[in-house]
Every structure is written in C-alpha cells, then in structure tokens.
Amino acid sequence: MSLLEQIAFFREFRRRFETTGSILPSSRFLARAMTEPLRAHPRPRPLRILEIGPGTGAVTGSIVSQLQPGDVFDLVEINENFVAVLKNRFESDGAWRLRAAQSTIHNCPLQAFQSTAPYDVVISGLPFNNFPMSLVEELVSASWGHVAPGATYSFFEYMFVRSVRCSVGAKGDRERLTAIESYLQGRFRDSRFRRDWVFANVPPAWVQHLRKEA
Template identity: 30%
Template sequence: MTTHQLGRGPVSPADSTEIASTATDHAGRRRPGGGDGWLFLSEALRTFRLTGAVAPSGVELVNALTVPATSRPERPISVLEVGAGTGVVTRRLVRVLRAGDRLHVVEPNPRFAQRLRTDEELARRGADLDLRLSTCRVQDLPGCGPPAAGEGGRDGDRSVAAAAERYDVIVSGLPFTNFDPVEVRRILDLYLRLLVPGGELTYFGYLGTSAARLLTSGPRQSARHRAVVRLLRGFEEEYGLGSRVAWRNVPPARAHLLRSPGTGEPGAGRTGTTAASADSPAGGVAASAR
C-alpha cells in the first residue's frame, strides 16, 4: 500500500514510456484518457468483482457524481474519491476544484493507480490542489502509510495527518452490488465517519442489475444482491438528498446524493473547515441532482 503525491517531481523514463504507449494518437499527439477503454476492459475481465463495469463512466454520470464539488461554498474544500479507475471522474474533479482545495484519490487496483500517476493533467494540477493518490482499499485508510521514498509530501507527518483527515465531499465509484452486505455496511459507516458534519457523498448503481444478476448468477447471488440493494435504499432514505439517472451512460446508471448528519461551523475539519450547512451554497445541490 502506497501513497503518492501527484504533481510533484519529474515523470520518470518508465512513466514516460507508459504515457506514450497508452495515451497518444497515430501522429504521436497526446490523447486525454487515450487507451483507457482497453485498460478498463482488461481489468474488468480480470477483476470484475472489484471493477464492476466494462467501461469508464460517461460524461452525464460523471457530472452527476461531481455535483457537490461544483455546488460548493466559497472556501477551500477537501474531497475524497474512492475507486477512481482510469480517472474520468478524477479529471473532472481537478478541472472544477480550485487552488487550495484538497483531493485524495483512493484506488486499490495497481494498474489503474499507475495510469493515474502518469496522467499529465493530474500531474499538472496536482500541486495546486494538494492532490495525492493512495493505492489501497478505502477500508485500510489511514493505514496506507506515508509516501514512499522520493514520492514527495510536504512534510514527514503525512500518515499522522491522514489519521485525522475528514472530507467535505466523498465521490464513490465502488460497485456495491458486487460486495457482501456486511462489507457494504462497513464502507457506508466509514464514509459517514470520514465526512465532516453536513458533508456530502455521491455514488451510483446501474439500472436493471437485479434481473441481470438472477439470470446470470443464480438464486444465491441474486439474494445477496437484493440484500445489498435493500441496505442501500435504507441508507438513502435516511441520508439522501436526491438522485439522477444518467440514461446515456453505458449501461444507464442512477447517481445518488447524500448528506452526513449535522451541520458545521466554519473552522472545523482537517484544514480548519467543515462542509456547508443546509442554507449555504453547497446546500442547494439536491435540486440539481434530482
């Protein structure tokens, strides 16, 4: 498990080779996200339980998932992205976040994590946003440890800071319906602990998966799937602000927006801030997510 500070230091020759092989067109020009479709498909076929899709999320779904980062208070915010894959949501986040904001990306798949480390856009924006990448499961935070030797970090207390860190926004790309209900419950409880009071969470699920699971996996897996769906529906009833269907996504998906209990006063959080209260600029995102 490693933590990598993006946007700090030169790209190594090995990294440059990977950039050239995965993200250029026939004329040798850089293609944003080039090669990601094949990488995503190969990893989906190899580790479908953890990947949960065969293609990166489309623009419509990405925009729905990043609503809390665009409808935000006029102050620095801290964002956690879990399950970044090849980085389609990550690249959207670095475009809408501002200098002084923080973005912590958690991606357990080493091949996806390497793709993120060699992404030129993420590296370019990394220093302004204090962007870092942890190659581990979110359940293992803050145990991902300090940055590896030579990987940066502005001080020697990165692991100590991570232990106390909480977030204004969490964007989750985890395929919950591939997991056991107990595991999903633990992750959802962890998200609530990681969010500041009034912090916001987005995640998504594909439409029609219950019927597909019954047809392809049999009664036992179908029952597990239904149990996870019931758990998620209960979580959404308690904390949900709204949802939006991305019909043009492949396959169509529903993005959910939720808020952690309580409201905060300015000055609480890891960097001296909390998520906005219900009557603040960030509190109006429910309408745009429905």
C-alpha cells in the first residue's frame, strides 16, 4: 500500500473513527489470514466473492491477486473517499487493472446492498466494536444473508480490545461491548471452524472463519 493510501486511511480515521476502526490499514499478514478461505476454496467453477468494508484496499489486494477468470468480485464500501482510492487502484495498478472488469465497487451501506445471488466467500472488515448493538445486529444479519449455504464468512477482531475497554471504559460503553461480545459468541458458536491469531498487525487481531450450514 502506498504512502498516499496510508495517509488517506489515517485522515478518514480522524474524521470517521466509528466506521474506520483503526489508525492503520490491515497488515499483509492479516490480509493473508482473512483471505485463507478463498485460497483454499475448491474451484470446480468460478467463484462469487464479496468484500465488506474494504477501506483503502489492504485486504482487497490479496483478494485481487487470487481472482481467476470468471470470478465475480463485489466490494461494498460506505466511505466515498475510500471508494475513490479503490477506483484509482483498479484504474492505475497493473495487477488490479487486470481484474477490474470482474470487480464492482458499491458505494452504499451494507444494508442497502442487493446482489443477484449469494457468495462463496464473504470477507468483512467492519469494526463491530465501534457500533451500537442494534447496528451490529443489522450488519451481521445483512452479512450472513449474503453467504451461500456451505460458503465461508471471515471477519476480524482486535485482540482483547473489548475486555480492556470493558475494564477502563465508561459504564455505557462497557455494557455495549459486553452485549456485542455475547451476541457474536452466541450468533456464531456453531458456525466457526477456525480462528487465526495475527500478532503482526497494529493492533494484533483474531480472524474468525465461519461456515454456513449447507
């Protein structure tokens, strides 16, 4: 990722912390962990891939490098400045430009996004810990609705952020984070098939990999 893209990410972090979530883009190690299900996916046919909240494209680059002819790649990003960065990458970066025709950026909230069919691989960069509980429920339901039966859904969480913030935060924030923790654990208890620990990221992160029942 270029210096200009990192600056753009930091600028949006300062302007919109609630939807940006981190001071720095995801590392290549986190990007690799997030895209492991795509790398391991059987390919008897072209795949449908959805990335939710790509930001400036730290994980997108790893997805693009794995796209094959015929694959469909949709990106849903609410931040118009991030959308501009992504469009520039698809226009100017050689590797991205090769896959531009099969990639579509949708500048809208996830709840407003509609697709013609579910996806084989869904990858989310949404910062759930920053959202109200009601919005987390909306986003999780919307995300899960785009996952095809037998397909995978991957998202990341920063290690121990909820527990630390629950220890030092205001009462309202502690209650919100506790509710998010309980909801996510209960919602995906039977769907998780793997959790990756990524220490080479700021901050370190867990990647949760879920599979929808076929």
